[in-house]
Amino acid sequence: MLQANNFKQILVGVLLFPLLSGLLMLLGWPPNRMFLLLFVGLVPLFFSVDLLKNSGGKRAYLLFFIGQFIAHLLWVAVSMKWLASTSPQSYVTGIIIESTVLALALTPTMWFAKHWRKNARFFFFAAAWMSVEYLNQHWMFGTPYFALGSGFGMHPSWVQHYEFIGIEGGSLWVLGVNYLTYRAIVCFQQRSGWFKATSIAFVALVFPMLVSWFIYNAETSGEVKRVAVLHAFVKPNQQEFTDFPEHMTAQLFRNSLAALKTESELIVWPEVIVNNLGWLSNITQEKAFVSVYKALEKYPNTTVCTGGYGFSVAPRELHDDPYTSFDSTYNYYYLTHNIALSISYGERAPIRSKSVFVPFQERIPMLKEFPFMENLADMVGSNSKISYYPNGVEIHKTKSGWFYAPILCYESIFPLEMARKANDAELISISANEYWNTDLSGSEQYLYNNVLMAIQSRTPIAKSSNSGASGIIDKKGTILQKRVGRDTGILIQDVALKDRSTLYTSLAGSFYFIAILTFVLGAGFALFQFFKRFTSQ
Template structure:
C-alpha cells in the first residue's frame, strides 16, 4: 500500500501541474484529484493520509509556482509552496473526517463545500494566495468558460470537483461490477460526459453583447522593459526612465488617443508625497507631453506617500517620522491630465510577505519585515484612495487593478460593481524572470474579462502587455523582456454581468453549508446515532 500511496500522491500532483497554465494539457484537471479520492478511501491512518495528501499538493504547488522563489530570497518560495500545500490539505482532512459520519454522496458534497470555502477564505484573509484556484485552470481556454459571467472562477472550481468525483465513481463501480466496455459506455460513461460537456455547450451559446461603436476609445500601451533589479529603483536614472516612457508614448499616440497606460511603479519608485504630486518634475514632463494630445490621460503606476495629521484616525500600519508625524507609503495608480487634478488609487490586495506583513496591526514589530524589492521597504498601506479613475468627458470609469489584484475575482467584480466600464492591469512581472509567473498572470486577466465582460488593457513593465476583449481573447500580446508600445481600440462597456451584480454566490452558499456541516460534526460527538460508518471498500 505504501508504494501505491506514493504513486497516487505524486501522480495527482503531476496531473494538476500538467493541467495548469501555461501547460497545454488542461483536460487533465478533470482527473487530477481522482487519486486523492482513492487515497481517502484506502488509507485509514490520519497521519499517513495527511502526509500523502500534503505531498501531492506540494508537487502541484512546486510544479506550477516554483518561480515565487526566483527572488533575492529563495527561501520565500520554499515557504510559500509548502504553506499553501498545507492549507490545501485542510479541506481534504475535513472530508476524510466527514466520511465517518455521513453517507458517501453527502461526503462528496461536503468535499465540494469545504474546498469552495477554503478558496473563498484564501482570497479574503491577509495571507491570501488565490493563484491556484481550481477555476483558474481554464484561463487559456476562454471558449470553455463563457459562463463565468454568471459564476466567476468558483464555477470552474465546482466543475473540476464534480468531474473528478463523477469519473472516480464510474471507475469505482466498473471495478465492483466488472462491467464490459459496452455496459460501461451504456450505463456509466454518460455521467462524467454530461458533467464535462454541458458547460462546454453552454459556452457555445454565451457571448458578450456587441460593442457600442459610439463608446470606442483609443489607447496606447507602453512596455518600457526596465530591469526591476538593476535599473528601476536607481535614483539617478529616474528622469532617463521618464524620457523613455514619453518617447514610447509619443511614438504611438495621436488625436484619437484617450488613454496612455504605463506599468506599475513607473513613477516615483522611491516615493513621492501625494500633496506634492503636481510639483514633481515627472508630472510636469507628462503634462508637457499631453499638450500635444490634450484629450488623452496618462494612467500610470507610482509609489506615493501620505502624511496624516494629528487629528483623525491614523491606520495601525502607519509609520512615524522622527518629528512624530505619521505617514504611509502606497503602491498606487495615478490618472494625470492637463488639469491640476490627479486621481490617486491605492492598491488594496497586497502580496503577503512582499508588500504586506500580515496582521501587522497585531504584530507592529514586524512592520519592516516585508521583502525588499527596491524602493520603499516594509509593508505598504491599505488605506483606500479613489475606487475608480473617472473621465466624465468620455463617459469612462476605469478600475485600475495593480499587479496581484487582477488575480482576485471578487475584488475585481466589486470594483466593476462601483461603475467601472473599463479594466486596466498595470503590473511589473519582471521580478520572477522568464518563468511561468508572468505568463500565468497574463492568462488570469482573460478570466477577469469574461467574468465582467469588460475590455482589459494590460501594461506590464517587462511584459506581457496586451489588450483582452470581453470574450477573453488576447490582442497584440508583446514579447517578454522587450521594449514595446502599441495602440489599440477598446470599448467602454457600462453594463454589468450577473456575477458582478450578485457576487460569488457559489462560495457564499458553500460557507453556509460548511458551517452547518461543522455544527453537525460537533453535535454528532454527543449523539452516536448521527454517526455513519465510513465506507472502507
C-alpha cells in the first residue's frame, strides 16, 4: 500500500485523488450518460484514506476533511452550474453548506482507518454518507438532489430493482460497489485474491442490473387512464394576471382543449401559473376557480389540477411573524401559500399546500431568529415568504374515482416523501415552475430524478412545467412523452395506474435508519477515543 511519507503523496491524497473523484462523479451524473462512472467515482477517496492516514497525527483528519470537501464541491458545483446564472447567492450558499456537512460527517472515517480493520472504514463511510442524505431530506438548509441513488434516471431499465430497495437502497448499492472495486484494485496490487475480489465486485454491480432488465421487459398491468399535462412558457407574476386571474385560466383552458376533446380524465397545469387564486377560505367564489369550473361544465368527466398562490388571513399571534404580510390599504395581515387546486364540475374542490419549500427562494430559513438571512435570498421569481396551509387534503380524486397525489415542484425530488405520498395514490401529478431557469440542463436533471420516484413506488407520474421539462412517466420509469423549454403544448397519454404497492414503500427509511444508528454509534465511539488519547497526551 502507498504510504503518505512525503509532501508529494500528501498532495495526491488531499488534492489529486479528490479532484479525480469529483470529476468521475460529475461525468457520471445526469444529464451525462456515463452512469457506470458512479460505481468507481468514490474509489479515489478510499485510496486517499490510505495515503493520508499516516501523514502525521491529527493533521490527517484536517487533510481528509479538505479532500472530501474538494471532491464533493467539484461534483455539485459543476452539476448545478445552471443555478449560478439565475440565483448566484443561493448557488454559492447551497454548494458550500452541502459540501461542508458531508465532509464533516465523513471525517471520522480517518479514525477507523487508523485504528480498526480495513472494512470498518467503509461501514462508517457508508453510514455517514447515508446519514447526510437523510439529513438533506429533513433540514431547512439541505437538498436531496445529490443522493447517490438518484443518478440513474436516464437508464431506467437498469434500476428496476428500486421497487425493492428504493433510491436510498440505490445509494447503498453505489457505495458498496465502489468499495468492492477499491478492494479488488488493492488485491490486484498485492497479487493476492484479486480474482475473487473482482468477481464479487462484478456480481454486486451486474446482478441487480440483470434482475432489473427482466423486470423492465415484463408486461405492464394496471387500469389504463388518459391523462394530460400542459407545458407552458408564461412569464409569472404579471400584473394583468394578478388583477384578472381569469385571463390566465382562460388561456390555460384554450391550450388544453385537445386534451378536453379526447376526454382526458386528468389535466395537470404548472405550479403557481395562477398567481392569484384568492382567499382559500372562499376558494369556490374566487375568479380563477369560477372561470375553470364553468368551462368544465362541457367536460364533466375531466379534472383539472392547477398550481397557484392562495391567501389566508393571519391569526393575531402571527402578526409579528416575518413570514406574514400586511396590506396597508385595507389594514389586514395575511399569509401566502403555494397551493395545488383540483377542479371537477359538480364536485368539491380539494386543495393541498406545498410543505417543502426551496430554501432562500420560497421561504427564508430561520428568518425570525436571524433576520440577516434575508440578505442571502436572491429570488428568481418566487415569493420568499411562503407559509404552509394546514387545512388541505393530501390525496385528491378524479371525477371517475381514482386517486392521485398533487405534488408541487421542489417536493418531487425528496425520495422518502414521494414514497409516502405514493402509498395512497394511483398516480402522482407534479406541477412545476421553472420559468426562472435559463439553463435547461437543470430541468433535464429534475425530470430524470422523477423517473426514479416512479420506479420505487411503481406509480406513474404526470409532470407539468412552466418553461422547464414536462413529461409523462410510466410505472417503469419510461418517459413516454416530454416537452422542454419553449416547445409548448399539451401532452396526452394513456397510462396504467399503480395496481400494487412495492416492497420499498412499506420499508421506506429502513436503510437510512440503520445508517444513522451506525453513524451515531461509530462517530461517538471515534470521538470518545480521539479525545481520550488527546487528553492523555
